[in-house]
Amino acid sequence: MFLFFLFNLIVEPPKNVKAIDNPNDGGNKILITWQLSPSDSILDGYEILRRSEKEECFYKIGFVGPNRNSFLDENTEDNLNYYYQISAVKDTIKVFSEISQPAKSYPQWFNKGKLIILLTFFLFGFLILYFIKRARKIELFIRRIAGLSAVEEAVGRATEMGKPVLFVPGLSGMSDVATIAALNILSEVAKKIAQYDVKLIVP
Structure with missing residues (x-):
C-alpha cells in the first residue's frame, strides 16, 4: 500500500495534450501530441485514450513507449469531434492527463509538401508554350531526307x-x-x- 502511494507521488501525468487534424492527407487521421511526463525516464510508456462526441467513455486506442510525445490516430470519422487523454503507465499504475480540446479530421485539397511539383509543372508548361509561340514566328527549314x-x-x-x-x-x-x-x-x-x-x- 505504501509503495502504491509512493509511486503515485513519483509518477506524474503528461501535460499540454493537443489534438489536430493531420495535415496534407485525405482525412480520417488526427495527430495527438503532448508534453512528456517529468517521470518519463521511469515509465513503461503512454496509453492513448479516445472518445467521440457520440460516446460517453474513453477507451484505449494505442500505446507508445517512453520518450515519445506523439501518436497518429488513423481511424477517425471526418467532421466528428474527438477528445483525447494520455495516461502515463508504470507497472499497474496509470496517471491520467487532462482531456484535450475537441478535434476533427477532414481531407485537404492539396498536399503542401508537394508544392515544388506543382511549381515545376507550371514552369515546364510555361516554357513549352513560350517556345511554341516563338517557333511560329520563325521560318523553319526542314532538310529533306x-x-x-x-x-x-x-x-x-x-x-x-x-x-x-x-x-x-x-x-x-x-x-x-x-x-x-x-x-x-x-x-x-x-x-x-x-x-x-x-x-x-x-x-
Whole structure:
C-alpha cells in the first residue's frame, strides 16, 4: 500500500495534450501530441485514450513507449469531434492527463509538401508554350531526307522499265517495332506508286 502511494507521488501525468487534424492527407487521421511526463525516464510508456462526441467513455486506442510525445490516430470519422487523454503507465499504475480540446479530421485539397511539383509543372508548361509561340514566328527549314529522294528515283526507274515495285517490310512479325516502322514507310511508298500507276508487290 505504501509503495502504491509512493509511486503515485513519483509518477506524474503528461501535460499540454493537443489534438489536430493531420495535415496534407485525405482525412480520417488526427495527430495527438503532448508534453512528456517529468517521470518519463521511469515509465513503461503512454496509453492513448479516445472518445467521440457520440460516446460517453474513453477507451484505449494505442500505446507508445517512453520518450515519445506523439501518436497518429488513423481511424477517425471526418467532421466528428474527438477528445483525447494520455495516461502515463508504470507497472499497474496509470496517471491520467487532462482531456484535450475537441478535434476533427477532414481531407485537404492539396498536399503542401508537394508544392515544388506543382511549381515545376507550371514552369515546364510555361516554357513549352513560350517556345511554341516563338517557333511560329520563325521560318523553319526542314532538310529533306535523302532516303525519300531515293525512293522516288526507284519508283521512277521501275515506271520507265515497266517493272513492278517489290517492298519487303522485314522478316519479323507484325508486333516487331521495325516491321511497324516499315509499314509506315510503305504507306508513303504506296501513295507515290499510285501516282505513277505502277504495280506494287508486298510479300
